[in-house]
Amino acid sequence: MMMRKPFRCLTALLLGTAFVAGQAPAPAAAQDDPIAGEIRFSWWGGQSRNEKTDRILQLFEEEYPDVTVVRENSDWMPHWDKLTIQSAGGNQPCTIQMQTRWLATYAKPNILRPLDDLYEAGKLDTRGIAESVIESSRGDDGQLYMIPSGVFFFGMMYNRTMAEEAGMPVPETWTWSEFRDYLEALAPKLPDGVNPTHNMGREANTFVAWIQSNGYEVFDQGEIGFPVEVVVDWFNYWEDMRKAGLTDSAEVMVADLGSLIEESNIANGRTFITERPPNRLDSHQVVLDAVKPGQELGIATYPTGEDGTTGMDLGANGIAIGATCPEELLPASVAWINFFTQDDRAAQIYESDNGVVAIDRFMEAQKNAEDTSRGQREQIEVFQRVVPDAKPVSWPSGGYAALTEAINRGYDAVAFELMTPEEAAEQFMTELADMLG
Amino acid sequence: MATSKTTDAVAAPVFERSYDTEALAANRRRRRNKARAKKLGLHLILLGLLFVMLYPVIWMVFSSLRPENEIFADLGLIPDTWTLQNYITGWNLFGDKTFGVFFVNSFIICALAIIGNLVACSMAAYAFARLNFRFKWFWFALMLGTIMLPIHAQLIPQYVFFLKIGWVNTILPLVVPKFLATDAFFIFLMVQFMRSLPRELEEAATIDGATYWQRYWRIILPLTMPALATTAVFTFINTYNDFFGQLIYLTEIDKMTVPVALRLFLDPSGGTSSYGGMFAMVLVSIGPVLGFFLASQRLLVRGIATTGFK
Numbered sequence: 001m002m003m004r005k006p007f008r009c010l011t012a013l014l015l016g017t018a019f020v021a022g023q024a025p026a027p028a029a030a031q032d033d034p035i036a037g038e039i040r041f042s043w044w045g046g047q048s049r050n051e052k053t054d055r056i057l058q059l060f061e062e063e064y065p066d067v068t069v070v071r072e073n074s075d076w077m078p079h080w081d082k083l084t085i086q087s088a089g090g091n092q093p094c095t096i097q098m099q100t101r102w103l104a105t106y107a108k109p110n111i112l113r114p115l116d117d118l119y120e121a122g123k124l125d126t127r128g129i130a131e132s133v134i135e136s137s138r139g140d141d142g143q144l145y146m147i148p149s150g151v152f153f154f155g156m157m158y159n160r161t162m163a164e165e166a167g168m169p170v171p172e173t174w175t176w177s178e179f180r181d182y183l184e185a186l187a188p189k190l191p192d193g194v195n196p197t198h199n200m201g202r203e204a205n206t207f208v209a210w211i212q213s214n215g216y217e218v219f220d221q222g223e224i225g226f227p228v229e230v231v232v233d234w235f236n237y238w239e240d241m242r243k244a245g246l247t248d249s250a251e252v253m254v255a256d257l258g259s260l261i262e263e264s265n266i267a268n269g270r271t272f273i274t275e276r277p278p279n280r281l282d283s284h285q286v287v288l289d290a291v292k293p294g295q296e297l298g299i300a301t302y303p304t305g306e307d308g309t310t311g312m313d314l315g316a317n318g319i320a321i322g323a324t325c326p327e328e329l330l331p332a333s334v335a336w337i338n339f340f341t342q343d344d345r346a347a348q349i350y351e352s353d354n355g356v357v358a359i360d361r362f363m364e365a366q367k368n369a370e371d372t373s374r375g376q377r378e379q380i381e382v383f384q385r386v387v388p389d390a391k392p393v394s395w396p397s398g399g400y401a402a403l404t405e406a407i408n409r410g411y412d413a414v415a416f417e418l419m420t421p422e423e424a425a426e427q428f429m430t431e432l433a434d435m436l437g
Numbered sequence: 438m439a440t441s442k443t444t445d446a447v448a449a450p451v452f453e454r455s456y457d458t459e460a461l462a463a464n465r466r467r468r469r470n471k472a473r474a475k476k477l478g479l480h481l482i483l484l485g486l487l488f489v490m491l492y493p494v495i496w497m498v499f500s501s502l503r504p505e506n507e508i509f510a511d512l513g514l515i516p517d518t519w520t521l522q523n524y525i526t527g528w529n530l531f532g533d534k535t536f537g538v539f540f541v542n543s544f545i546i547c548a549l550a551i552i553g554n555l556v557a558c559s560m561a562a563y564a565f566a567r568l569n570f571r572f573k574w575f576w577f578a579l580m581l582g583t584i585m586l587p588i589h590a591q592l593i594p595q596y597v598f599f600l601k602i603g604w605v606n607t608i609l610p611l612v613v614p615k616f617l618a619t620d621a622f623f624i625f626l627m628v629q630f631m632r633s634l635p636r637e638l639e640e641a642a643t644i645d646g647a648t649y650w651q652r653y654w655r656i657i658l659p660l661t662m663p664a665l666a667t668t669a670v671f672t673f674i675n676t677y678n679d680f681f682g683q684l685i686y687l688t689e690i691d692k693m694t695v696p697v698a699l700r701l702f703l704d705p706s707g708g709t710s711s712y713g714g715m716f717a718m719v720l721v722s723i724g725p726v727l728g729f730f731l732a733s734q735r736l737l738v739r740g741i742a743t744t745g746f747k
Contacts, residue, residue, distance in 0.1 A: 040688075046704025047530050047711065050690075054532065072688040075700040085685050089596045091605060262509035262712065283710075290506040 035331045036066035040093030041319075043072075044079035049353050056346045060339045067332045087111045092322030094333040097354075098146040100136050100315045104397040107139025113321040114143035118334060125338045128359035133316050136392040140222070148316035149341045150355025153383060153390060154205040155312070157266055157276040157284060160298035162190060170300050172385070176213070176237065179303040183246050183273075190272060198256055198265065198274035199247035201238030202411040204404040205313065206275045209302035210234050212391050213311030218403070222396040224432055228425050235414050235421035242415060250415035262287050269295055275302075278382060279355060281375030299382045310389035317354045352376060356383045402435035497716050505713035524721070527714030530702070531690065536718055538691065539698040543677055544725075546611050546694060550676040551669050553615030554623055558668060559661065561618040562627030563653045567639065577628075584621045596685065610686045611676075623668045630664035631657060666736030673729050695722050 043053055050073050057069050072093055074082060080102065086092050092111065106112055118124045124147055126134060137146045163170050166189035174182065183196040190196060200206040210230070211218050217225035241247050248256065248271065256265050261280065265271035267287035276284065278299045285297050304310050319337045321330070340346055347362040351372070356379060357363050366372050367380040410428035413419040419427070488495075500508045501523050503516030528536045564570070565577050599610040618624060634657065642652050658665075680696040687693055699722065702715035730737070 042688075047701050049704065050701065051532060070688070071690060073690065073701070074684065074697070075703065078684050078697075078700060081681070082685055082688075085592065085596055088593045089600045089605075091596075091600050261710075268509075286506065287509060290509075 033328055033331045034066065035064055035335045037329045037332050038068045038070060039095060039325070039329050039332050039336065040070040040072055041095040041097075041336065042074070042079065042083065042093045043097035044074060044076045045354065046075070052349050052351070052353055055349050056340060056343075059343070059345055059349075060336060063339065064332070064335055067335065069336065087322075090324050092324055094322055094325035094329050095336055096320045096322055097317065098320040099317050100146075100148075100392070101395050101400045103137065103145055103320075104140055104395055104399065106320070107141070107143070107145040109141075109143070110323050112139075112145045113323045113325060114145060115147065115321065116144050118330075119144050119147075123334050125342050127342065128361055129341075130358070130360070130387070132392065133314070133358055136314065136316055136394075137318055140396070146316075146318040146320040147337050147341060148318040148358045150317045150352060151314065151358050151383070151387075152277055152279055152317065152355035153312060153314050153386065154209070154275065155278050155302060155382065155386075156273055156300040157278070157281065157297055158273040158300050159194075159266070159269065159271075159288075159295060161295040162194065162272055163298075166190065170298065173301060173308075174303050175306050175308070176210070176303040177306065180237075180241060180246070183241070184244070186272065187246060193270065195248040195252075195265065195271045196246045196273070197241070197248075198271050199238055199242055199250070199253040199415065200275050201235060201242075201247075201415060202253065202408050203275050204400070204407050205277075206302065207234060207403070207407050208313045208393060209311035210237075211311065212313070212393075213303070213305035213309050215305065215309055218313075218393045219396055219399055222399075222436065224429065224436070228429050231410070231425035231428050232421050235411060235424060238411065239414060239421060250412070253415060254412060266297070267291070273300065278375075278379045279352070281379060282373050285375060299378055301382065301386055310386070310391070312386055312390045314387065314390040314392040315355075316358065318358075352380070356380055396436060399436065402432055406432040406435065498720060501713065501716040501720055503713075505711070508712055508716075523713035523717040526711065527702070527718040527721075530711065530714050531698070534690065536698065536721070539693055539695045540722075540725075542608075542687075542692060543694040543696075546608050546683075547673050547676045549608070549612040550615045551672045553612060553617075554620055554668055554672045555665055557616050557618035558620055558623040559627055559658060559665065560653070561624045562631055563657055565624065566628045566631035567652075567657070568649070580621050580624060583619075584625075599686070605686060606688050606692065608687070608692070611679075611682055615672075620672070623672070626667060627661060627664045630661055634660050663736050663739040666733050666739075670729060670733050670737050674726055677726055 041057070043049075045053070053073070054071065057071065061067060061069060070093075072082075079097070083092065083096060083106065087106065096112070098106065098112070115124060119126065126147060129148055133148045133151055134144070137144060137148050139145050158170055160170070163186070166186055168182065168186050168189070170182075171178075187196045208218055211226045214226070214230055214233075216227075216230060219225050238247065242250070247253070248265065252265070256271070256274070257263075261267055261283050264274075264284070264287075266274045266276065267284040269288060269292040281297060281299060288295050288297060302310075302312055319340060321333050321337075325333055341359065344362075347357055347359065347366070350357070352363075352366060357366060363380055363384070367377055367384075406428050409431065410424045413427070414421050414424045496514060499514050499516055502519055502521070504518055504520055505523065505526075507516065507518065530536070531538075561580075565573065565580075595610070596605075599605055604610050604613075638656050638660075639652050642656050647655070678696060680700075683694045683697050687697070699715060699718060702712070702718070703710045
C-alpha cells in the first residue's frame with residue numbers, strides 16, 4: 001500500500017494538472033432521467049475478485065437492460081496509477097472503487113463528484129451502513145465522496161495452536177504492557193526456531209494503534225497530531241523487546257513483508273504473532289495448512305492503552321463517482337452503486353471479498369451462513385466486537401504513505417543501532433512533517 | 438667409416454636433440470593438460486555462476502510444474518508431485534477468454550510497432566544521414582533532445598491529446614506514433630549506420646539517374662539490414678514488455694496485453710493470488726521474446742557492432 005516518493009511527487013504533479021485539465025463538477029442528476037447508457041466501472045483486485053465483480057455486473061445488466069457497464073479492472077497499484085492519469089485527462093470512469101486511505105488524494109470536486117445532494121435526496125441507498133463509516137468517507141472539505149461497501153480494520157494474526165499447546169490462550173483485550181508480559185511468559189514454551197513476535201516497531205498500522213491508544217490523534221487537520229515523546233516511547237518499547245530476544249532480528253524484521261503471504265513467517269509457522277489485516281486470515285491459513293498441517297491461525301486485537309483506550313484504525317472501501325461523469329449517466333451510476341452495496345445476491349456473491357460488508361444485515365447473514373469460511377466468520381465476529389471503539393484516522397493526502405515511509409526508516413535506524421531512539425524520533429517527526437508538506 | 442663416424446658424430450647431437458624434443462613434447466603435453474585443467478576449472482566456475490544467476494528462473498520453471506499449494510511450502514528445486522495444472526489454470530483463468538487473447542493483442546501491437554519503426558525511422562535516418570536541408574543540425578539535435586525528455590513529462594499531454602481525438606481504449610496511441618518516427622534512439626542508430634556506408638555507391642546510382650527514393654530503397658535500405666534488425670528486435674522487446682502505456686491506454690479486458698494480464702494473477706490487497714498460474718504464464722510469455730532474440734541474434738550483434746554501440 002506504500003506509495004513510493006517519486007510516484008507521490010508524480011501524483012501530486014498530475015493531480016495539479018487535473019485542476020487545469022479536469023472539467024467542472026457535473027450538476028445534480030436530473031430527477032427523471034432514465035436509468036440507461038454506458039457507464040464505466042474501475043476496480044482493483046486479482047482474478048477471483050474480478051470474476052465475482054463480473055457476475056454481479058451481469059446480474060445488474062439483467063436487471064437494468066438499458067445499462068451497459070464497461071469493466072476496467074487492474075491490480076492494486078496500477079488502479080491508482082491509472083486513476084491519476086485518467087483524472088489528469090478528465091477521463092475518470094463514472095464509477096470508481098475508492099478507499100478511505102486514498103480518498104484525501106482524490107477527494108476534490110474536479111476529480112470525484114461530491115455525493116451529498118444524492119445522499120440527502122435519498123437517491124443513494126445507505127441503509128444499514130454505520131454513520132461513523134459514512135463519515136469516514138468524507139473529504140477534507142467535509143463533502144461526501146464515496147459510498148462505503150466494505151469495511152476493514154487492522155489487528156494481529158497469531159498461531160492459536162501454539163498458544164493452546166503452551167496453555168496460554170490469547171485474551172480478548174490486553175494492554176501494551178500485558179502484551180509484553182504475555183510474550184515473555186510464552187517465549188520459553190514456544191517450539192524451537194519460533195519468534196514470539198515480529199518486530200512491529202516499523203509497522204505503520206501498529207504505530208497508529210499505539211498513538212491513538214495513548215490518547216492522541218494521528219493527524220489533526222492535516223498536521224501531525226502527537227508529540228515526539230510518543231515516538232520515543234514507541235521505539236523504546238520495541239527495543240526492550242528486541243534486546244530481550246522476544247522479537248525477530250532486525251534483518252528478519254525488514255524482510256518479513258505483509259504483502260508476501262506465502263513467504264511470511266506467520267504463514268510458515270516461524271513467528272507466533274504479527275500485525276496483519278484480518279481479512280487475510282484465510283489466505284494465510286492455506287499456506288500454513290500446507291507447511292504445518294493441523295496448526296490454526298487466529299485474529300487478535302491490538303493492545304490498548306494502560307487505561308483501556310482503544311487505538312484501532314478503521315477504513316472502508318467503497319464506490320465514488322467521477323467528476324466528469326455526464327449528467328445523463330448519473331442515474332445509471334447511482335443504480336449501480338445501490339445494486340452493488342444493497343442487493344442480496346451481490347453481497348452473497350462478493351462474500352466480503354474486499355473488507356467486511358458494510359451493511360449490517362449482510363454482515364449478520366454472512367456470519368451465520370453455512371458456507372462462510374472460518375476466517376471470514378472470525379473476521380466478522382472480531383469486527384463486530386471492536387467496531388464501537390475503533391477510531392477511524394482522518395488521513396490527509398499522502399498521509400498513510402508518508403507515515404509508513406517515516407516510521408520504516410526511523411525504526412530501522414534504531415533496530416540496526418545506527419541511531420538512538422531519541423535521535424530517530426526527532427528525524428521521524430521532521431521527515432513526516434516535510435512529507436506532509 | 439670415417440663418414441659414418443662423422444655421421445655418428447653428427448648423429449649424436451641429433452639423437453640428443455630428438456631426446457630434447459620428446460622432453461619438450463612431454464612438457465608441452467603437461468602444459469596443455471594444465472591449461473586444459475585450468476580451462477575446465479574456469480568453465481566449471483562459470484557454469485556454477487551461471488547456475489546461481491539462473492537459479493530463480495530454474496526455480497520458477499520447476500515451481501510452475503508443482504501443485505499450487507506446494508510452491509512456497511517446499512523451497513527445494515525438484516517437485517515431489519509433477520503437474521501441468523498451473524498451465525491449464527493460468528491459460529483459462531479469465532473466464533470465457535484464454536490467455537491466448539492477450540498474446541494476440543500483444544502480437545498485433547508489436548507487429549505494427551515494428552513495421553512503423555522500420556519504415557519511419559529508416560526514412561528519417563536517411564534524411565539526416567544523406568540529405569542536405571536547412572537547419573539540419575538543429576533538427577538533428579532537437580530529435581536527440583527528445584531522448585532526454587522524461588516519460589513523465591510527456592505522459593499527461595499525450596494522454597489528453599489521445600483522449601481528445603478519441604483514441605483511448607484503442608491500440609492507436611501505442612501504434613500510430615511509431616509511424617511518425619518518434620523513437621529517436623532508433624533514428625540515431627540508423628543514422629550512425631548509414632554514415633558508415635560508402636558514399637560512392639549512392640553517387641554511382643545518382644549518375645545512373647536514380648531518384649532519392651530509389652537510392653534509399655534500392656541502395657541504402659538493403660545495406661542497412663543489420664541496423665534494421667537491431668531496431669526490429671529492440672522494438673519488439675520494448676513493446677512486448679511495455680506495461681504502463683498498455684495499462685493506461687487499453688482499459689477493457691478484451692484489449693489487454695500480456696504484461697498487463699500477468700498482473701491480474703496477483704492481488705496484493707488481500708484477495709486470492711495464483712502464483713502457480715502466474716509462473717506458468719510468465720514462462721509461456723518469455724517464449725516469444727526468447728525466440729525472437731535467438732532468431733535474430735546474429736543480425737543483432739552485427740547491427741550493434743557496426744553502429745558504434747559497443
